[in-house]
Amino acid sequence: MSAARHAVLAGALCLAAVPAAADPAAEFEASAALREAVTEEGLLGHLRSFQRIAEENGGNRAAGRPGHELSADHVAALLEQAGYTVRFERFEFPFFEETVPPVLAAPGFAVERDQIRTLANSASGDVTAPVVPPSGSPLACEASDFQGFTRGAVALVQRGTCTFQTKVGHAAAAGAKGVVIYNEGTEGRTGPFRGQLGDPAPVPVVGVPADLGARLREVRPEVRLAVEARTGTRSSRNVLADGPEGTTGNTVLVGAHLDSVPEGPGINDNGSGSAVVLETALRMAELGGGERPANRVRFAFWGAEEVGLVGSRHHLQSLPEEERGRLAAVLNFDMVGSPNSARLVYDGPAAIGRVFRDYFDSAGLEAGSTPMRGGSDHAPFARAGIPTGGLYTGAGEIKSEESAARFGGTAGQPYDPCYHQACDDLTNIDAAMLHQMADAAAHAVLTLARDPEAGKDREPS
Ligand SMILES: [Zn+2]
Structure with missing residues (x-):
């Protein structure tokens, strides 16, 4: 989101700092333009690219293989074009x-x-x-x-x-x-x-x-x-795209893993989260105006999540102590378009959960919560005491009657019947749910970017 490139589009998106007291209605209003810009067609376009990359490279986008390498090049090129400062972070992983x-x-x-x-x-x-x-x-x-x-x-x-x-x-x-x-x-x-x-x-x-x-x-x-x-050992990489430096010196880190399992193209796991983060980043850059945000936003596309959260762990470990202390919030989006979905917010610090909950309230959408535990890239940061949050629509777990009553879909069936399988392709996505999750994600990213107090646990208003 370089100011130079996007000055001409100035004004559409107000990134200036908001006062400390949370005002859900004002936040909802402030993210309207960005949510408007994030479209189902945009999200599906990213998923089609991931599917095509998988098809042309052995049917998967797994860490250390061409499908992931090309996925990383693909998102990096789009982010660079949008004006972000993009870099790759290489690491080794056991395979x-x-x-x-x-x-x-x-x-x-x-x-x-x-x-x-x-x-x-x-x-x-x-x-x-x-x-x-x-x-x-x-x-x-x-x-x-x-x-x-x-x-x-x-x-x-x-x-x-x-x-x-x-x-x-x-x-x-x-x-x-x-x-x-x-x-x-x-x-x-x-x-x-x-x-x-x-x-x-x-x-x-x-x-x-x-x-x-x-x-x-x-x-x-x-x-x-x-x-x-x-x-043996192979190498893979994270893609990191930084927006402009904020006024607080703090960073909101927004991530999704870009690698799939070797069994399939990984469109719900985790093309969905990758598409949400990518679409949010691209549309934010487009609307971004010349104003400095309160917090810098760093978009991360983690590598080698499926072999043990290797990319996100590597990023945390290689962050200088000082930068680590400046991580106001870490958001994670892993599986957010499940075909038999539930709308779930990570349990976690009240301040971040509040942003998602207020959003779903404002949008009139039912949302539940999930403990998430150690299963995805937020976990290393949470263990290090950094405030984390995210969204999730379910994996191989069986949907209960209660969940079906709340969110629709079929009880007794998995949230994602193709979890970690070859059939996790373009047909394995609830596009409407993916779009809702993308709106919620875009709202949270913008709200946290504008909040000078982001990550400091305040009383919900
Ligand atoms: Zn995943």
Whole structure:
């Protein structure tokens, strides 16, 4: 949003500081021009670009692969053209990539191939041994659960209660040559599943559906378990676009992850959040006038979120202490166009939640809240004590009757039935919801940019 480039468009958007007392009606009015400029067509245009980039590059936009690199170039070029100061922030991340699908086979024992999923950071290996459950709890969260375990066997354990890492650690320590983890068998946790081990495992580890786990437990056949994968380090990058320096010296950081999982183009996860942040940035620059905002706005397109929030963590770690102290607020938009959506605001500091809630009140839209926890790029900042907030419309969780009554859609179905799958494409978007979320995001970005007290927790008015 360079003043030089946009001086001719001056006046449409008032970025001057607002007084400290929050006035929702005045804030709503102040963001009207920006919300008007943010359109469904604009948002869908960005999603089409992401889809096309994925299609031309192996069907995904995953970190360290061409689809993500080109997505980063694409948004950077648009932001630069709009007048932002754009830079890339490179970092390394550990990668795990299967070279062939995993094998879990036993003579006379039918196992469908797509039921078996290798856990990320599994060891490579090819073992043939009997399947043996622990003598203690099937959850295998304690070393003592493996008392009397047959060394050299493949351990069969249940998902849940403790981390995959803990289960695999105990099994390997007891002499297991491989580990099969079966799904918990509770609602929403019965089918095949993917998982990630925190550290590289010493033995091959796969996940299977609950019913297959039960059959293996009963029959205890000799199985062949084989995993073949490449591991190592790759590099990826964040795209950072800075607006003009504000009067307070503080920054409002507005981010979305731009990488997808390797399984698909990642249009809802997280083309949706990327489109919202990009559209907000471009339209703000267009309307931005010559006035200095209270706070600088930095737009961030995080890389390698899907492999463990690597880009956002890297950004936080490499921020000088002084700049870190000047982060007034961090906003995150990850999955904001889910096809069976709910309108959710992150639980968090009252001051930021208030901006979103006041907006939805003013717009006459029902909004709920979500705890979000550690699942996305706001988390490293929240842990560092920086005020964070954001929006979310749901992932693979099953929509409850209550949620369907509040937000419409279908109870008993996931918010996003294509979460982390190849079908997370252009058809996997609720465009009207995406537009509502974009308006809310644009409103919050502008309100926080104009507020010299942003991030300081005030009493809601
Ligand atoms: Zn995501």
